[in-house]
Amino acid sequence: QVQLVESGGGLVQAGGSLRLSCAASGRTFSSYTMAWFRQAPGKEREFVAAIRWTGGRTYYADFVKGRFTISRDNAKNTVNLQINTLKPEDTAVYYCALDTSWSVSYYNPGRYHYWGQGTQVTVSS
Numbered sequence: 001q002v003q004l005v006e007s008g009g010g011l012v013q014a015g016g017s018l019r020l021s022c023a024a025s026g027r028t029f030s031s032y033t034m035a036w037f038r039q040a041p042g043k044e045r046e047f048v049a050a051i052r053w054t055g056g057r058t059y060y061a062d063f064v065k066g067r068f069t070i071s072r073d074n075a076k077n078t079v080n081l082q083i084n085t086l087k088p089e090d091t092a093v094y095y096c097a098l099d100t101s102w103s104v105s106y107y108n109p110g111r112y113h114y115w116g117q118g119t120q121v122t123v124s125s
Contacts, residue, residue, distance in 0.1 A: 002026040002114040004096045009119030012086055016123075020081040022096030022116055033099040033106055034079040036070060038092035038121075045095070047107035051079060059106055086123045093118040
């Protein structure tokens, strides 16, 4: 089993920044993918960013437009999401997820086997 624990959410004014972290523990895999998704009230869960643990290649949703950066810390088994220039429309619960393999469908939440509990990000205008 894998446990994912997110942290770093909160209330921030538009234009501010936040850094979300997700700590993974438990079973390890030789090659896996970690990602961030978000879900706003009344909306479907949407892909934000993903990173391949082996090699570190990153992938982003189109709406990110350079404001989000996903990174990993191998030693701490942690994946981070730096969010800059926050907008009110970024308000959502942000979830960390882990896929036990790599797929070109990394943007599909159905691919992911493990999820964190989510962390709330609220951006005031």
